[in-house]
Amino acid sequence: xxxxxxxxxxxxxxxxxxxxxxxxxxxxxxxxxxxxxxxxxxxxxxxxxxxxxxxxxxxxxxxxxxxxxxxxxxxxxxxxxxxxxxxxxxxxxxxxxxxxxxxxxxxxxxxxxxxxxxxxxxxxxxxxxxxxxxxxxxxxxxxxxxxxxxxxxxxxxxxxxxxxxxxxxxxxxxxxxxxxxxxxxxxxxxxxxxxxxxxxxxxxxxxxxxxxxxxxxxxxxxxxxxxxxxxxxxxxxxxxxxxxxxxxxxxxxxxxxxxxxxxxxxxxxxxxxxxxxxxxxxxxxxxxxxxxxxxxxxxxxxxxxxxxxxxxxxxxxxxxxxxxxxxxxxxxxxxxxxxxxxxxxxxxxxxxxxxxxxxxxxxxxxxxxxxxxxxxxxxxxxxxxxxxxxxxxxxxxxxxxxxxxxxxxxxxxxxxxxxxxxxxxxxxxxxxxxxxxxxxxxxxxxxxxxxxxxxxxxxxxxx
Amino acid sequence: xxxxxxxxxxxxxxxxxxxxxxxxxxxxxxxxxxxxxxxxxxxxxxxxxxxxxxxxxxxxxxxxxxxxxxxxxxxxxxxxxxxxxxxxxxxxxxxxxxxxxxxxxxxxxxxxxxxxxxxxxxxxxxxxxxxxxxxxxxxxxxxxxxxxxxxxxxxxxxxxxxxxxxxxxxxxxxxxxxxxxxxxxxxxxxxxxxxxxxxxxxxxxxxxxxxxxxxxxxxxxxxxxxxxxxxxxxxxxxxxxxxxxxxxxxxxxxxxxxxxxxxxxxxxxxxxxxxxxxxxxxxxxxxxxxxxxxxxxxxxxxxxxxxxxxxxxxxxxxxxxxxxxxxxxxxxxxxxxxxxxxxxxxxxxxxxxxxxxxxxxxxx
Numbered sequence: 001x002x003x004x005x006x007x008x009x010x011x012x013x014x015x016x017x018x019x020x021x022x023x024x025x026x027x028x029x030x031x032x033x034x035x036x037x038x039x040x041x042x043x044x045x046x047x048x049x050x051x052x053x054x055x056x057x058x059x060x061x062x063x064x065x066x067x068x069x070x071x072x073x074x075x076x077x078x079x080x081x082x083x084x085x086x087x088x089x090x091x092x093x094x095x096x097x098x099x100x101x102x103x104x105x106x107x108x109x110x111x112x113x114x115x116x117x118x119x120x121x122x123x124x125x126x127x128x129x130x131x132x133x134x135x136x137x138x139x140x141x142x143x144x145x146x147x148x149x150x151x152x153x154x155x156x157x158x159x160x161x162x163x164x165x166x167x168x169x170x171x172x173x174x175x176x177x178x179x180x181x182x183x184x185x186x187x188x189x190x191x192x193x194x195x196x197x198x199x200x201x202x203x204x205x206x207x208x209x210x211x212x213x214x215x216x217x218x219x220x221x222x223x224x225x226x227x228x229x230x231x232x233x234x235x236x237x238x239x240x241x242x243x244x245x246x247x248x249x250x251x252x253x254x255x256x257x258x259x260x261x262x263x264x265x266x267x268x269x270x271x272x273x274x275x276x277x278x279x280x281x282x283x284x285x286x287x288x289x290x291x292x293x294x295x296x297x298x299x300x301x302x303x304x305x306x307x308x309x310x311x312x313x314x315x316x317x318x319x320x321x322x323x324x325x326x327x328x329x330x331x332x333x334x335x336x337x338x339x340x341x342x343x344x345x346x347x348x349x350x351x352x353x354x355x356x357x358x359x360x361x362x363x364x365x366x367x368x369x370x371x372x373x374x375x376x377x378x379x380x381x382x383x384x385x386x387x388x389x390x391x392x393x394x395x396x397x398x399x400x401x402x403x404x405x406x407x408x409x410x411x412x413x414x415x416x417x418x419x420x421x422x423x424x425x426x427x428x429x430x431x432x433x434x435x436x437x438x439x440x441x442x443x444x445x446x447x448x449x450x451x452x453x454x455x456x457x458x459x460x461x462x463x
Numbered sequence: 464x465x466x467x468x469x470x471x472x473x474x475x476x477x478x479x480x481x482x483x484x485x486x487x488x489x490x491x492x493x494x495x496x497x498x499x500x501x502x503x504x505x506x507x508x509x510x511x512x513x514x515x516x517x518x519x520x521x522x523x524x525x526x527x528x529x530x531x532x533x534x535x536x537x538x539x540x541x542x543x544x545x546x547x548x549x550x551x552x553x554x555x556x557x558x559x560x561x562x563x564x565x566x567x568x569x570x571x572x573x574x575x576x577x578x579x580x581x582x583x584x585x586x587x588x589x590x591x592x593x594x595x596x597x598x599x600x601x602x603x604x605x606x607x608x609x610x611x612x613x614x615x616x617x618x619x620x621x622x623x624x625x626x627x628x629x630x631x632x633x634x635x636x637x638x639x640x641x642x643x644x645x646x647x648x649x650x651x652x653x654x655x656x657x658x659x660x661x662x663x664x665x666x667x668x669x670x671x672x673x674x675x676x677x678x679x680x681x682x683x684x685x686x687x688x689x690x691x692x693x694x695x696x697x698x699x700x701x702x703x704x705x706x707x708x709x710x711x712x713x714x715x716x717x718x719x720x721x722x723x724x725x726x727x728x729x730x731x732x733x734x735x736x737x738x739x740x741x742x743x744x745x746x747x748x749x750x751x752x753x754x755x756x757x758x759x760x761x762x763x764x765x766x767x768x769x770x771x772x773x774x775x776x777x778x779x780x781x782x783x784x785x786x787x788x789x790x791x792x793x794x795x796x797x798x799x800x801x802x803x804x805x806x807x808x809x810x811x812x813x814x815x816x817x818x819x820x821x822x823x824x825x826x827x
Binding site: 362375377378379380381382383384385386387388389390391392393394395396397398399400401402403404405406407 | 483487727730740742743744745747748749750751752753754755756757758759760761762763764765766767768769770771772
């Protein structure tokens with residue numbers, strides 16, 4: 001199988017000088033330095049140090065994929081590239097960083113279809129822009145570091161209140177060393193009609209990226225945010241432990257889409273959580289293609305009545321990849337509903353797993369949840385696992401779960417061949433059909449990219 | 464290891480709660496440390512060929528070898544497994560001819576039973592195991608460990624039905640495992656009556672090609688706590704399995720975990736798993752964890768799981784046909800468990816259906 005073609009774009013590393021690079025490992029000194037470098041207020045430093053304390057107390061997870069190869073003491077936790085922070089003029093971004101993002105199609109995307117764009121390189125956001133009219137309406141789309149300085153009250157109120165440091169070890173680590181990311185605030189009854197986008201790029205060897213994305217939708221607001229991620233290929237492992245916090249207030253509607261395509265030696269241990277209030281709607285759309293090991297379970301807390309959460313995700317695991325993904329939904333109020341659609345493809349010894357939790361507490365009357373997982377397997381070296389947990393305390397609720405695992409049937413291929421396609425084209429077509437429910441939820445250019453990526457990964461896979 | 468060393472290990476270990484998945488645990492607050500000193504007794508009212516442990520050596524070499532192998536490699540996951548291995552009281556049943564075998568037991572006090580059922584080649588048999596307690600008032604929580612191994616040899620077919628009614632005072636810890644050879648079939652029907660706490664693993668291991676396992680499980684959860692783990696391993700090609708578990712719950716907590724495992728070598732296998740939980744009141748907690756682990760692509764594996772209540776529309780429809788609400792509900796519940804008795808041979812089915820009804824409605 002020829003994987004070089006498609007990965008080239010992402011796996012190349014740029015020879016960009018870094019302005020500042022913290023020593024390997026994490027300790028109080030590193031954290032004080034990060035905070036000092038960013039000129040942060042005292043309360044943020046305190047939060048970081050508190051998280052560090054919890055990080056040192058917590059144990060590594062004893063379930064899921066093996067994290068043995070991840071040496072937390074060999075990771076560089078903070079790297080600043082030689083570029084002006086938060087430029088809103090594309091011309092000011094240094095040439096080689098610009099080249100990378102241009103290769104990845106960021107400025108083009110902005111011109112075409114987006115209301116705002118951010119681009120983060122290692123630990124720093126290098127470019128940020130938002131449409132003028134949205135700015136006037138009071139929509140805030142900022143680098144997280146800037147938001148701490150400019151909107152301390154808002155940040156203080158929401159920052160790591162949903163994803164708390166004691167949630168798990170990597171949330172604590174994130175709380176201690178977080179840097180960059182996106183801050184979005186959409187005021188009451190405001191609708192952002194075009195998607196906002198951010199692109200995260202990790203370039204330094206053995207580095208970690210810990211961007212913090214905080215999204216607040218005030219009552220009746222609507223927004224769509226897209227995230228793309230990649231990193232170059234080195235011999236040593238790197239770590240991505242980002243965090244996404246979403247607050248969907250009354251009657252608001254949020255859609256969060258991400259395509260994560262980290263290089264294959266990245267550990268992607270990400271935390272994503274949304275709190276949804278009355279009549280609110282939260283939609284998670286996610287694709288996990290790259291990274292050697294992913295542990296990612298977007299979570300929705302349905303705290304208000306009539307709230308809803310929809311999760312759609314796809315995972316692709318090729319050689320040496322372990323994609324442990326899933327979804328968690330807590331039904332904590334009446335008339336809440338959720339759907340989870342998970343698709344996975346495993347091939348060449350890759351491992352995919354769906355790991356999920358549905359919890360309906362007592363009193364969450366008339367709650368409904370439907371989960372469906374489908375897995376495609378290409379050979380008998382690969383593995384496909386499903387670990388759903390459903391926990392129901394309320395009688396007046398309905399939960400259904402279904403899953404299927406199998407290969408592409410010979411009959412389907414034979415039928416398409418009879419219509420004039422080659423066997424390989426037939427497989428591609430069936431795979432496209434398999435991932436369609438996800439792809440059609442993505443904006444056009446992402447959908448095209450996703451399809452192309454999977455098609456390329458599939459090349460020569462029949463047999 | 465011998466009994467003394469198992470017992471020593473039992474005393475050394477501390478007790479861990481049983482983990483079933485993301486933050487889902489079963490706590491065990493039963494006093495175990497002295498329970499082995501208060502051994503109870505079991506009465507078998509069948510004169511079928513039940514052998515004791517000492518008689519195993521006198522059996523045919525092939526049979527005693529297989530039985531010895533199982534006894535010499537016990538599952539030792541936790542403290543209770545060690546206790547069982549130290550204290551187990553072994554009985555062996557050899558099935559050589561086609562026919563129906565019924566074993567009834569009455570249990571009193573603490574029990575540590577290990578039953579081994581050996582089904583020879585080319586046998587088509589039905590085995591019905593009925594376990595009850597003598598219902599004596601006890602000052603302590605009685606403990607019963609009940610392990611059953613069923614060896615189904617090549618080209619044999621077994622219908623295995625077990626109905627256990629321990630009453631809701633017992634702590635029951637149980638492992639049942641079927642070892643299935645080539646071209647062999649097993650049709651299980653496990654009916655788990657109430658218990659204070661019931662931790663059971665039902666395991667079908669399909670080791671020979673072209674074999675089939677169908678496992679139906681009915682859990683009658685009334686003021687009880689359960690942790691039931693049903694699993695089927697496909698270790699050979701062209702194998703088929705179906706696991707269907709139904710739980711009827713009131714005032715209970717129930718964890719139903721299922722696993723279909725398909726090995727790399729199990730080409731052309733087919734697995735289906737279905738878990739249904741019916742909540743009769745609002746004081747219950749139902750947890751369903753239907754897992755799949757697939758290591759081969761030439762398979763078809765699916766599962767479905769649902770947690771529901773008796774459908775109000777169905778009740779209304781039945782009422783419109785002249786039944787009262789209570790009767791309508793009973794009819795829906797009967798439909799729920801009768802569908803799980805499909806693998807019980809005709810002659811026994813009505814009997815068992817009646818016993819289930821008795822457990823559900825008549826005893827307090």
